[in-house]
Amino acid sequence: MTVTATYRLQLHAGFTFADARARVPYLASLGVTHLYLSPILQAVAGSQHGYDVIDHTRVSDELGGEQGLLDLAGTAREHGMGLVVDVVPNHMAFVAPEHVNAPLWQVLRDGRDAATAHWFDIDWKAGGGRLGLPILGGTLQEALDAGEITLGEHDGAPVVRYYEHVLPVALGTEGDDVAEVLSRQHYTLAHWRDSDAMLNYRRFFDVTELIAVRVELPDVFDATHRLLVDLNHRDVIEGFRIDHPDGLADPEGYLQRLREVTRPGTGIWVEKILEGEETLPTSWACDGTTGYDAMRVLTAALVDPHALPTLDETWTEAGGGLDLEHAVERAKRTVVDELLGPEVQRLTRRAREALPDLDADRLEDAVVEMLVASEVYRAYIRPDQRLTPLALERLRHAFDLAVDARPDLRVELEHLLDLAKAEDPADVWAVDFAVRLQQTWGPVMAKGIEDTTFYRWHRLVALNEVGGDPAVVEHADPAVLHDWAARQQRDWPRGMTTLSTHDTKRSEDVRARLLAVAEDTASWRACSRAFATAADAAGVDRPTAHLLWQTLVGVGPISRERLHGYLTKAMREAKRHTGWLAVNEEYETRVQAFADSAVADGDLHEAVASAVRENLPGIRAAVLGQKLLQLLLPGTPDTYQGTEVVDLSLVDPDNRRPVDYEDREARLARLAQEAPASLDDEKLLVTSRALRVRRELSDAFGEKGTYAPLAASTEHALGVVRGDRVVGVVTRLPRRLADAGGWADHTVTLPEGTWRDELTGRVLGGGEVACAEVFERFPVALLVVR
Numbered sequence: 001m002t003v004t005a006t007y008r009l010q011l012h013a014g015f016t017f018a019d020a021r022a023r024v025p026y027l028a029s030l031g032v033t034h035l036y037l038s039p040i041l042q043a044v045a046g047s048q049h050g051y052d053v054i055d056h057t058r059v060s061d062e063l064g065g066e067q068g069l070l071d072l073a074g075t076a077r078e079h080g081m082g083l084v085v086d087v088v089p090n091h092m093a094f095v096a097p098e099h100v101n102a103p104l105w106q107v108l109r110d111g112r113d114a115a116t117a118h119w120f121d122i123d124w125k126a127g128g129g130r131l132g133l134p135i136l137g138g139t140l141q142e143a144l145d146a147g148e149i150t151l152g153e154h155d156g157a158p159v160v161r162y163y164e165h166v167l168p169v170a171l172g173t174e175g176d177d178v179a180e181v182l183s184r185q186h187y188t189l190a191h192w193r194d195s196d197a198m199l200n201y202r203r204f205f206d207v208t209e210l211i212a213v214r215v216e217l218p219d220v221f222d223a224t225h226r227l228l229v230d231l232n233h234r235d236v237i238e239g240f241r242i243d244h245p246d247g248l249a250d251p252e253g254y255l256q257r258l259r260e261v262t263r264p265g266t267g268i269w270v271e272k273i274l275e276g277e278e279t280l281p282t283s284w285a286c287d288g289t290t291g292y293d294a295m296r297v298l299t300a301a302l303v304d305p306h307a308l309p310t311l312d313e314t315w316t317e318a319g320g321g322l323d324l325e326h327a328v329e330r331a332k333r334t335v336v337d338e339l340l341g342p343e344v345q346r347l348t349r350r351a352r353e354a355l356p357d358l359d360a361d362r363l364e365d366a367v368v369e370m371l372v373a374s375e376v377y378r379a380y381i382r383p384d385q386r387l388t389p390l391a392l393e394r395l396r397h398a399f400d401l402a403v404d405a406r407p408d409l410r411v412e413l414e415h416l417l418d419l420a421k422a423e424d425p426a427d428v429w430a431v432d433f434a435v436r437l438q439q440t441w442g443p444v445m446a447k448g449i450e451d452t453t454f455y456r457w458h459r460l461v462a463l464n465e466v467g468g469d470p471a472v473v474e475h476a477d478p479a480v481l482h483d484w485a486a487r488q489q490r491d492w493p494r495g496m497t498t499l500s501t502h503d504t505k506r507s508e509d510v511r512a513r514l515l516a517v518a519e520d521t522a523s524w525r526a527c528s529r530a531f532a533t534a535a536d537a538a539g540v541d542r543p544t545a546h547l548l549w550q551t552l553v554g555v556g557p558i559s560r561e562r563l564h565g566y567l568t569k570a571m572r573e574a575k576r577h578t579g580w581l582a583v584n585e586e587y588e589t590r591v592q593a594f595a596d597s598a599v600a601d602g603d604l605h606e607a608v609a610s611a612v613r614e615n616l617p618g619i620r621a622a623v624l625g626q627k628l629l630q631l632l633l634p635g636t637p638d639t640y641q642g643t644e645v646v647d648l649s650l651v652d653p654d655n656r657r658p659v660d661y662e663d664r665e666a667r668l669a670r671l672a673q674e675a676p677a678s679l680d681d682e683k684l685l686v687t688s689r690a691l692r693v694r695r696e697l698s699d700a701f702g703e704k705g706t707y708a709p710l711a712a713s714t715e716h717a718l719g720v721v722r723g724d725r726v727v728g729v730v731t732r733l734p735r736r737l738a739d740a741g742g743w744a745d746h747t748v749t750l751p752e753g754t755w756r757d758e759l760t761g762r763v764l765g766g767g768e769v770a771c772a773e774v775f776e777r778f779p780v781a782l783l784v785v786r
Helices: 017-030 065-078 102-113 140-145 178-182 192-198 218-233 251-261 292-302 305-317 324-338 341-354 360-372 389-405 407-421 428-450 478-491 508-518 521-538 542-555 560-574 585-599 603-613 616-632 661-671 679-696 734-739
Strands: 006-009 034-037 041-043 053-059 082-087 091-093 131-136 149-154 157-162 165-168 187-191 207-212 239-242 267-270 636-640 707-709 717-722 726-731 747-757 763-770 780-785
Touching: 006 017, 017 034, 017 065, 017 661, 017 679, 034 239, 053 065, 053 218, 065 082, 082 218, 102 131, 102 165, 131 140, 131 192, 140 178, 140 187, 149 178, 157 178, 187 192, 192 341, 218 251, 239 251, 251 267, 292 478, 292 508, 292 616, 305 521, 305 542, 324 341, 324 360, 324 428, 341 360, 341 407, 341 428, 360 389, 360 407, 360 428, 389 407, 407 428, 478 707, 478 717, 508 521, 508 542, 508 603, 508 616, 521 542, 521 585, 521 603, 542 560, 542 585, 542 603, 560 585, 585 603, 603 616, 616 679, 616 717, 616 726, 616 734, 616 780, 636 679, 661 679, 679 780, 717 747, 726 747
Parallel strands: 006 034, 006 636, 034 082, 053 091, 082 239, 131 187, 239 267
Antiparallel strands: 041 053, 091 207, 149 157, 157 165, 707 717, 717 726, 726 780, 747 763, 747 780
């Protein structure tokens, strides 16, 4: 079945396969061809996301089990639809009670001799042959003295219990003395604050409860993918979305193996974050990324570069610095120092083993510099193959930046550079160092930029997005979009495009509202200065106030619970005045009280309300414009659950709230008979009509389709032409357009033919057409040749 568009559904106990099945008729009428499901394998009980897999051999019981999945696939097929599922190859859950993860339970019981010991990325030598478990609330002796650790049984076998934790006892090590029994196990219990020294297994980022899986080993790949591949061959699953491929030892090899074992035509997309001018390696056996790169270029086409002086001015007045690179470097150092200690220690151990003549402390410092110097998530080194020019370029760039930061470490850094090249596959220390360095670059980038810098640097928070670039406004231009689209059509014609995901910091419509208001520099200054003055009086730092007012502009009316939850997460991720490991309750309470005052009636509330009110036409144009463009770009457009109407959500868990599908179904039915009555209706109209056009005219959008910019006499009309059969055109920078007097005599040039606007039913001729006529009813137009 041809994939023309997907619709992402977040599955959990509150929204199961049966719930998804009930929505299939609506989603089919919306125009999508495939349901794009969050992970479906057995995860931790109560999981809201499914990324904490505990059993690869079962479809989640909470979601409805395998039969529930088969029923969903059958109903989807009856409506001409298929299934795409999220796959988690990099890690499994390491949670209490530990017996829920059977392969890991074997390792805890039998140690390095366990049949599944090779499944997990464990540095046994560092633990003295034991797996370090820093799970205690105090020291081991304190826990023993308090009687918190006890002996017991599970399924007739002896175990060690520590609150909710249940750990196996190795055969022949049973006894009555807890301390004596513990001393003979294949694991070591320790205080959670001793993680840097004790953790000797690779994690997902800094999440200790997720242990890395060595899926690069053939038997581990087979065991963890057997059920998914079987479902694919049974025509239940037609595509896979690969979570965090940069965490794998060999992403390219993994994708090649997956391509080989799946049915021909199976879609494979990778959750790959591309930085700057980086492109996805064409050697990867996949269909493209999950679309963060498309999100970035859409923003570059729609943000107003003329707003930059005001954005700089107000951010500086709010106490923010303009040097983004410096902010990123500081954030990375914070992350490496405070969150990734175990990863630094493992890399340092490898370096010391390979370079025993060098000073250990200086080697550790050099490792830190190589990590901080990363500017991409991966260098694409494959130790079993010759180093590519691209990989060498990435490594040398990181080396140069590291030497610039610490010229006194040049000798150590030169040695680390040689190790990272892994030019001798027989050099086990160098190979391990090279692979682990790449696997750690991803967490440094993600935690340093997305989860720290983006919560500190608030010049225009609509740009602070996963895979985004806060500096994109400095070179914003539709050409950025068109150049990317041409490459996408050439290299990745099936690659996903998106505007919102389960991981985005702000939904597409929150960002659209901010882009529109940013164009109104007077309102931007008014909000910024009002909040800065009030923050000073309230004892709140100005950068946080700058984040708060932009959040209120973007999200609109919001409950106290949602706002407090978001601000708590934002403050702790910033790691400036409070944090997850060292909570400053007094600071957080002060900020939350300030937020409460800002949403109550008064000057701050009116400043935000006025900014939104003054820019409603621009908000409308931005909401509809970015959606239409996304749905017409080369690739496979994904719609995140609920965002077919206006969705004003913040970062998870806010963006995972229940979706009112009954309302959406009723709206879609009304739109078949009535004109849209609200912006919600208009967005649903644009989404459904564009998706249906893609489905009906798939040849204009597929691998043999074409893409071209639409000729226009003004920068304010931004359009695309697909296969000379479909044209999408949107209003760009509407406030500046209005200030210049409107459309006047500006035109767009349509290919020859008779064109019907799918949003209004109006018919237009080919050639030069007045913009005023094209945009008579909507700030966007979807034209199909008839």
